[in-house]
Structures are given as structure tokens and as C-alpha cells.
Amino acid sequence: MKRLSPILIVFIFLACNEKVNKDSIKEHPNLILTIKAVNSMRASLGEISLFDQSVEEIRAQVDAEIEFGIEVPIPKDLAGGYTHERHKTNFFTMQKAGVLFQITAEEKYAIYIRDMLLKYAEMWPTIGKHPAEKSYARGKLFWQCLNDANWLVYTSQGYDCIYDWLDGQTREKLNKELFRPYAEYISVENPQFFNRIHNHSTWGNAAVGMIGLVIGDKELVNWSLYGLDIEVPGDIVKDNDGGTIQIDGQKEAGFLAQIDHSFSPDGYYTEGPYYQRYAIYPFLVFAQGLANKMPELDILNYRNGLLLKAVGALINQTNSKGEFFPINDAQKGMSLASRELVYAVSMAYYYGGNDTGLLSIIKGQNRVPLNDSGLAAAKAIEEGKAKKYVYKSIELSDGASGNEGGIGILRSDDLTLVMKYAKHGMGHGHFDRLGFLLYDETGEVIQDYGSARWVNIEHKDGGGYLKENHSWAKETIAHNTLVINKDSHFNGNVKEADKTSGTPYYFTVDSQVQIVSAQEINAYKNIEMQRTMAMVGIKELEKPLVIDLFSVQAPEGSRYDLPLYYIGEFMSSNQKFKANNNLIPMGKESGYQHLWAEAQVDVNGGIYNMTWFNKKKFYSVTSTIESGDTMILARIGANDPNFNLRRDPSVIHRRTAGNTLFANLYEIHGGYDYSSERPLNLFSSIANLKVIYQSSEFVVIQFQLKSGEEYQFSFSLKDNNETNMHSVESSTGKVEWQGTYDFKTINN
């Protein structure tokens, strides 16, 4: 509080001053900040520790930039390079300086923004398209319009904060010579960028709309909300990620259409949470602007308050460390700590009914946005209102109408299972129908590779997507799902994959048993796949057991590969692997070219069992095996000339058959302490696992623990009516149950 006293003095001075200058003639800020919000923030300074701390953090950043001086270099570099990073720093800093100017009334912040904008205004007419030619929509400041749109989304906020402070001539100059042409560049001059249904375009729409709101340019606002009435030139059909520019039958564009098409009614975003995190910021920040300046749109209640629901969907797509599930193109490690979520979670708290569970997340973020949402959240935390956010098992539908697949998330404390049967996810989608991920309190147990990319790390092809993203990360064999006859789902064709989705079949959350089950009939022609995963509480085990039943109906002679990307060090198996003395890639295409087969075994006996070790815990998988099955211990890294891929392991279950079932159990057990060197419960508890019935309609498995107890799980694959009776003649006699599933102990 002592450190804040200069601010308070300024504030008191300013408060008096304002009265003299007449509040009424002030109109700005009115985009994200409002005059009312600014007054509240000023009045709260020194009172709320998390808010004060957030102000001080930003002040330190901006002061360092002011000290460094204004640099507006001629655009040249790709992401990660100097000019790219400089312009990026500039827009972040202008936004922050604007807020600081409003909160502290220190003119140096306004001067900094003005002087920087004048430099941009000077440069703008002199530069053409960015020299790097690789984007489908080249920007001017950056290599792609997307980044130019980022610049404008942030800069328009900074500009709003100094708008009234500027003299009229400067305002006019900036509006005419910088902002209007800038907005035109990323809209009418690049309709292939602006008029899509895509996260890129959301940034474009928000950018143009926000500057339109600031400078009072209704045309820009209209373009942003409703799209351009321009035919996109037919010569640009794909973006750099292979996504198609125009969705078949797409009639609308603009911000409202983005909301209509981008989110499912549950708030799921088809590109996945990594991109949802990226896209949520322009959605929310522009919505905030629209809420302030065009309340008649009632944007926060649009589609039943979908934008705030989307924030909830994002929060639910994280593991116990708050990191997003890396499905589709996603760099691991992106989390609730990101600046976008710092903005989003406070906004969801403020406008979404003050859910005190969100406050614990905000507390974890350890900063708040400097606006009325952030102020309210910080205040509530100061008052001790934060409650633990309770993550629940949920299914999130995909598709604008919610009927195009989805993802199922099962949770039991920190144990988290995610199964994906959503839409493909357009250009950033992976061919991973019915794939799954598993986490516990240590982090990843069964991993999804994520994208092959080191975002912004210039060493790796400028920080952009690597070619291994296509040749490896998107391919089916890179995921924990079934590859049939060596080809990826949809033959690796994005356009085909985009046409359909998986089909949710069953999702239930009981106290002992949670189940997600979904079908996929399009990934391979004339082949039906269905995966049923259950998390069941078993009193003899430390942690819930995961049951995984992958059922497939396909022609005889189909070759199946079911990989499991376990994280950790192989400990032992009940099968005797033969390790290879020379390693050759497992194939030539579809991702197999990136896998080394390190060892394999033609399995025999009733089950495959294997234990691995990671972060002081043991993990086991038990699989039913059939005569002729092979297990392959594989490792990523073949055909990787630039060492772009991690050398992670997997075990691949290979089978040649027709209709079949892969039945697996996953256990998390025991532990090890390095300073006492004592292991606990280091072996699997599963003595046996048997499929006692399987057909296209039903599956029944039994498993026995080493301690003797036997359990039986029965599942109806086609009839999910909860009252229907089922009866099958299994290999151990008649099994009967009511409803979709039955799980119970059995007598020997």
C-alpha cells in the first residue's frame, strides 16, 4: 500500500480536476473500459491486493518498454524473429499503457501510445505486403493477416484509452492514415482471411469491429458483425494448415456467424481447446465492446449466453494442472494461466453469475485483467469468497447445433479420461476418431502427441508448424485409436473428415461407474468402430480402474494397429519381447515412417500385461490377446532429419481379423520414493481378463484380481434404452442384465 500512495495522490488530484473539466464531454474510454469502471478501479487502488499486484506487474512491464524506447521496425521477420516480436510487444504494450493511463492518469502512458501510433501511421503507407510469402493471407506488419488482426485488437483498446486525450488533428490523422486503411487491409483487401468461419477470421472481425467502435466508423462495425458482401476469389482454396477457405454451403460471415458456427451449444469449439483458448479472446473482448457500445445487440446473451458457456467448456477441458487437453493441433503446456484465460475467467465470473468456484481458478492465475471484471473478481477473492472449482464428468457436444459428435470427459479426483468423437476440427484437426487421453495427479498417463510445433521458437522453422505436423502428428497412428490397414482415418483427407463426426452413444456418471461410449462409421469405408470406456471404482484397488472396449466390425483380413502412447519407462511384461538390433522405420507413410519398432512379440496365453513407471508411480495395462496377435514396442523419431519429434514410446497391439474386440484395463498403482528407495504396490493387480461374449450388439468381459475377486462388465452396443433386458449365451453361461450396462462382482 505504501507503494501505491503516489497513485492515490494523482487520483485525488484527478478526481478534482475531472469535475472542472466536466465529465459529460468525455466519451472514451467506452470500448472495454468505461468511465464508470475507471472510476471504480481508481477508487479501489490500494484496497485489493490481487488487483494492486496486477496493476504493478503491468506498470513494471510498460515502464520497462518506455525506458527501452519506441521501435517500429520495417517488417521483415517470421514469428520468433526480431521485427515480428517487436511489433507484438508493441501492441501488447499499447493496450497495457492505455489501461495504466486511465487508472493512474499519468500522461507518459498516453504520450507513449500516441508517439508509437504516429510512427505506425508514418510507416503504414510506405510498406507493402510482408516480404515472407508463405501465408494464404499475407499481412503487412506480420507475415500473416492473423497477426495484423492481433495488433489491431490490442491497439484499438490502447487507442480508446487516449482518444479523448488526443488533440483532434492527431485523431483525424490516425483514423484516416492508419486505422481505416489498416482495417480495410485485413477485411476488403483480404476477404479470404476475413470472410471465413475460422479463428483467424474471428480475430479479423473483432479487430475491424473494435476499431470501428472506437473511431465511430459504422461501416467497419457492420463488416465485422455481418461479414463482407464480397465473393472470395476462387484461387485461394486452402489456408496454410490445409483448412479450406470456404465451408460448403457457407452463406454467412462476420462475428455473429462465427458465434453461430464456431461453438456447439455446450460451448465446445471444433478446433479444440488450444485454439479455443486463442480464439476466445477476440470473441470476449469484442463482445465486451459490443456490450458497452451496442447494448441493443445483447451479445452476452446471444445463443443463450454461449460466449460465457464457452469459457466454462474451456475450463473443463483441462487436466488437474489446468493445462488444456492437447487434442488437434495444440502445444502442450498451454493452460488457464494464459493471458486469454486471465481475461476470460474473470469475465465469466463477473457476467456469468459470480460462480465462486471460478475465484479459485483466478487465484491460481495470480493476476486479473484491469477492468471491471478483474476488479470484481479480485475484490471477491479479497473477501475470502473463493471456493474450490469442482471438475465434473461431462460430455461436450460438437457442431453448431450440437449434433455432430463431441468429447466425453470422465473424472474421479485427479484421474481424468478424455475420449474424442467430435468433428474433425478443420485445418487443425487430427485423424483421431475415438482416441483417448488419460491423466492423473502427476500429469499425462496416456498421452496425445499434440502438434509437431515449437510455437514461436525460431530454431524450429521459425516457430510455425513443422512438416512433421502433417506427416506425423495428425496421422491416426500418432493417436491412441485404431488404425486399420495402415491408413489414417479418411485416408488423411481433411475435406472428407470435415464432412462427418463421431456419434455419441452413451454417457453416464454413476457413483461407482462412469461410462463414455461412441461410434465411428465414416473413418473407414464399410467399417464400424465403437469404443466404450468406463472408469469404475473397485474397492480392492487404490484408484479407479479404466476399462477400454474397442469393438470393430470389418471384413476378415483387416489389419488392426491399436497404439497406446504411455508416458514413462517400460518396467516389465508377461510376454517376452524380442528387441531389434537394427531399427528400421515401421512404414513409408501415414505416420508409420516416423516410428521405430524397437521390439516385438508374437503373444501367447490369455493376456498381455505390461507395467511402466513414471514420476514415482506405476501403471499397468492388461489386454486380451488372440492367437496371431503381435505387440510392438515402438518409438517416435524415424525420418526426422531436424530432430523435431520427441522420442516417446508406445506399445502397438497388432491383430489381423474381421469383426473383433480389443479389451484393455488400465491401472494406476503404487509408488516409489527415491530417498527411501521403497516401492509400493509395484505390480498389476489383474490376474486375468477374458472376453466371454462379443458381437456387434453386446460385449461381456470378466476380470479377476490377484486377490481373487472377480468382476464382470456387460455392455449393450446398439440399444441404450435403460429399461430393456438383455441376455446372451457367453462362454461361461447365460449373462442377463437390464439397461445399457451392468457391472458387478461375480461368484466363482
Next chain:
Amino acid sequence: MKRLSPILIVFIFLACNEKVNKDSIKEHPNLILTIKAVNSMRASLGEISLFDQSVEEIRAQVDAEIEFGIEVPIPKDLAGGYTHERHKTNFFTMQKAGVLFQITAEEKYAIYIRDMLLKYAEMWPTIGKHPAEKSYARGKLFWQCLNDANWLVYTSQGYDCIYDWLDGQTREKLNKELFRPYAEYISVENPQFFNRIHNHSTWGNAAVGMIGLVIGDKELVNWSLYGLDIEVPGDIVKDNDGGTIQIDGQKEAGFLAQIDHSFSPDGYYTEGPYYQRYAIYPFLVFAQGLANKMPELDILNYRNGLLLKAVGALINQTNSKGEFFPINDAQKGMSLASRELVYAVSMAYYYGGNDTGLLSIIKGQNRVPLNDSGLAAAKAIEEGKAKKYVYKSIELSDGASGNEGGIGILRSDDLTLVMKYAKHGMGHGHFDRLGFLLYDETGEVIQDYGSARWVNIEHKDGGGYLKENHSWAKETIAHNTLVINKDSHFNGNVKEADKTSGTPYYFTVDSQVQIVSAQEINAYKNIEMQRTMAMVGIKELEKPLVIDLFSVQAPEGSRYDLPLYYIGEFMSSNQKFKANNNLIPMGKESGYQHLWAEAQVDVNGGIYNMTWFNKKKFYSVTSTIESGDTMILARIGANDPNFNLRRDPSVIHRRTAGNTLFANLYEIHGGYDYSSERPLNLFSSIANLKVIYQSSEFVVIQFQLKSGEEYQFSFSLKDNNETNMHSVESSTGKVEWQGTYDFKTINN
């Protein structure tokens, strides 16, 4: 405090009771605990939080075991197996129960020990040697005498605590039927175990001596202190780790000889810190017993207080996380948190002059031993006396007289460099003369593999040493040091390696420059190697720069391989590697059979530069190269049928030459944040590195930063007199300096 009140009531009752029973007739406990210490501990209960907490932790453990019931199974399993772990739990529990009986006076603890001991007494005469036959010295309860000795070291403490409480008949029975025969078994019946100079024997000596002290058997105490007057049978010449049973010329044995021969005057233990940690407990606990019962020995001042100095040496052999340097056979992760160090550090505090820096380590351990040392440390912490322990750069000599090599440790904040030029380390030694390790605050930067072993993890060959420990982990190519002509140092011969040590040449710690330099002339016949490593502060760089000059005098045509086991993901190099599409092992023996060559490049230009990324930080190496040099990116894992080895990477600098110099610079720089995706300082700052003079006597290098500054480092390899002047004609003109080294900026 509330929870402790029952104890206090008991204590008051007991205090009265004792008076009646006459204190004078009580003689035990007198081994580790004393009656006086027990009285102090009782009086302090409820007063000192760390002590109380330690009591409660142990009480919870022991109570759970009492609840579980007494089990004394017929010995059968190897380490990690049921009977092994059960007997191990039993001895730990008896020791703890003894202390609890003394502190709380609750008889249940005494009863538990008595009943368990009676079961052991019953079983002992009925069992022969342990059924597993793999040890050079099979135990009875365990597969090796070593573990039987562990049992006795702990159990004798528990026995001491109930000795006076037992009736005479039971005491007599236990002494005659269990303890004396037990002590005879691990001494006179296994002299190849008892009469060595080795950590195994230290346990044996302590075990026999401690039970001797408890039961008043002077013969046992004499054996323990001075060894057996027995010729070790000549048929057992090596232990299971390949160590020789009898050291050439060894005349003495027993505990005092262990102290004489095991530690250098600096407290360094030739097997390395992992085994020193293991061995320190019997050294200290027996010493404590001797201090209490045979004060005339003045054991804690023996060899200038060497035992306590050894604790200090151990503390100094840890990284910033308190984990021991994994030199020689060592499992990584073993740390100051281990039970041995919990005992040792408090003892060092109490008997070693109350160094308040040690209290911060004890605080970090978060528990204290339940004896007068632990009580004193906990009390001092309660009184706020703890200070940060300041790790300094030090050199620790090896060899009983301190003249057989050593290790050099350079530190600058969390940056820690360790270079090894010690003795071989007997059976647990690795062929790693002049090898080094580097740590920063994230942990390992340049790693030592450690041992190929998963201690006590039964999946991996019962938790013992794996065959890859010999075929890989001990070999020179597994270390960050020079392999010449494909063979490990000393041709991989332990006996040869044991005969000599490296030679310390120079060790200096100045404010800007710290240097360790050592020579090795025995590892390869007629070849002289000298490594000089410096940690230098450079104002333009974030962190000190590490300079590494590996000079070698050898015949023309020698093939050199200098590996660098960097930890992390390869980012980029200035040289264009060609990755291999098929992987074959790099050789057939000396560890090469376990390496895959993933890629290689015939380098050209003046330098090799490479950057890697780990735990959000960037690291770079810059090496001078010569025409014909090859760099190989290698990975561990070939010929590893049971997946016992980690798939870690290295880069190997290969050169064929005669006298030569490998000059390297290591940088730690920048960082990356996953939630903002912004990299900082992600490239090496080194523009150039040149050797401008090299001979067997002098080396001079120059390097230039990308920001333009140039630096020069000159070093005298044969003359370390600090006043002598040196002058050489370098490729850039005359270079002159005084003393062993010179480091300075130079003008262009």
C-alpha cells in the same frame, strides 16, 4: 499439543514411578539413546513442533505395523520381494518402536519388539543360508549378509530400548539363541564379508559392534573395532559388483580401519556420495554408540573429527535440489531427504559445533531423528536460528591420505559443475576419469547416466544391478569424458583402475573466474590427458559461461570420442546433420553397443554450435572443430532387450589426431513460457571460438560474443606457480601472462 497430552500424563506417572524403582538400577538405553537424553526428550514433548511432528510420524508408522501384526516369514525373496521387504520393515519398525517406548513409556511398543524378537529367535536355528545363491556372501534373512547386517544395526537399537524392561530369562534367550549366533554369522562365518575395507563391511562391523555393546559382549566389540584375526578364504575374490575382496597390502580390518581407509581427510568416500550416504549411517550410529559407551575411544574426534567432516562432504556433493551427484554407481534422486542424512545432519549439527546453516537443511528434511541430536536441532529451529546453508566451490581430495585425486566442485548460485579425477571407487567405480556434470536451478544440464539399476524395483531383475550397469553405465563412453581408440579407460579393468587416481592440477575460486584442472596419465597407456574447466562471469551474459579445455597428448592417428550427455530436446545446429534412416549400434563393446547413431555430420567451418531446450530454458554448446572432425547425435538404447536403459541423447565429437585440444563453451540462456508462448534469448551468444595456441604446456583460446566483445583465456598446463611469467607466440601474435591462468577482454 492437544494430541500429546496423553503422553504427558503417562510421563508424569512414569516419572513418579521411576523414583520408586530407583533410577540407579537402570542401565539401558545406553547405545544411541541415553537415559539422560530420554529424560530431555520426554520433558520437551509438546514444546518443539518439528520434534513433536517427527514423533507423531513415527508413531503413526509403528502403530500401523502393530495393527498389521507381527510377521516373520521364512526367507525366500530377493530385494523388492515379499519376505525381503517384510524383514526390512520389521527392523525399521523395531528401531522406531524402541524409541517410542522410551519416549512415551507405552508398553505396547516394548511388547511388540519382544514378541517379534522371540519369533526371530525361534526361526533363526531352523533356517540355513538364504535360498538365493547369487551373493558372494549369502545372508540368512536376506539374500546377502549386507542386509542381515542392516537388520542387526537397527534391531540392536530397538533391543537396547527394551533391554531393562525384559525379564532376565528372555534377555538370556535372545542373547544366546538369536543375537550372538546372528553376530557370528555375519562375522566369523563370513569373513569375506566382514573383514573387507568396504561399505558392506562397515555395516557388518557396526552391526556386530552395536549388539556387542548392547549385550555387553566384549569379544563382539573387539571384532567390530579391529576386525577378525581370520584369513579370508581365497576362493572368493570378487563381490557381486566386481569389487575385489582383499585390497592389496591390506593388513587391517574392522571399524577403525574402515574410517582410516574409507575417507579422505576431506571426508570424501571413494565409492562416491550415493554409497557414502548409505555407509554414513552405520559409521555414525555405531560411532554414537561408542561415544556413549566407550568414551575413552573419543571416536568423534578420530582422525580430526573425520566422521562429521564426512557429513559435510556429503552435503557439498548435492545439486541445488539436495540430490547427490550420481557419480559411480548411483541411483539418481537420492538426496538429503534420505533417512541416513536425517540422522547425519542433526548429528553433525549437535556434535559439530552447532552450524546454523545445517538447520536450514534439517528444516528442508522436515523431520529429525528421535535422539538428543534431533532434539537439539529441532529446538534451535523452533528458536529461529536456521540460516541458509551456503554452498561453496570446493575441491574434495580422495584417498586415505588425501593424495589420490579428488573431485572439484565449482558453484555460482544454482549453477554447479562437478569434475571427477578421483580414485576409481572400487567395485562401484565408473571408468570416467576427467568426466564432468553440470546443473542449474532446473536440475541436470549435462548428465551422468548414474547406475543402470532400479533400486528395489522388482520388475528390473529384482531391483539389483542390471547387466547393463557393466555393459553400459560403467563404460567411458557413457560419461562426459574422452574415449580413445574405442576402449574404456583402463580397458575396463577395475583392478587396474583401482591402482591409480587422477591428479589434481589447479583449483581456484576468484570472484569472476573459478577453475578446476586435473590430469590423467594412467587411463590410457602412454597418453596424457588434462581437462581444465572454468566458470567465468561475463557481464554481457545472463549466467556464467563454462569453458572446457580437454587437452590430450597421444600418438598420431588416435581416434577420440568426446560425448556430451545434454538433457533436453535438440533445437538446432549450425552444421547440417544427416539423419540415419536405419539405426545400427555404434559398436560391439565398451558401451558403444548400446548407442544408436541417429545422425552425423562431417563438420566444416570454424565452430560447431548447437542449442537444446529443457524445462523452459535454452542451452548451447560451441566447440572448435578441425578438418575431418565428425559430430554424431547418438541415443542410448541399442542392445537393450529388457528396456533397462533410458533413451537419452548425446552429441559425440569424433576426431582422429595426435596431440590435440577439445575446446568447448557451454551457455545457459533465455527461457520460454508455455502460457504466453514467448521465447527469450533463445540463441547462443557466441559468435566465434578459436584456439590461438596449444601445446602440451599452454593453451590460449579466444571467443567473441555476437554483441562484439572478445575474450581471451590463457592457461598454463604444466606450471601452476602463480608468479611465473608465460609467453607464447599465438596465431594472432604474442600472448603473455603471469601465473597459471589469465582471463580478460581483448581489443580487436
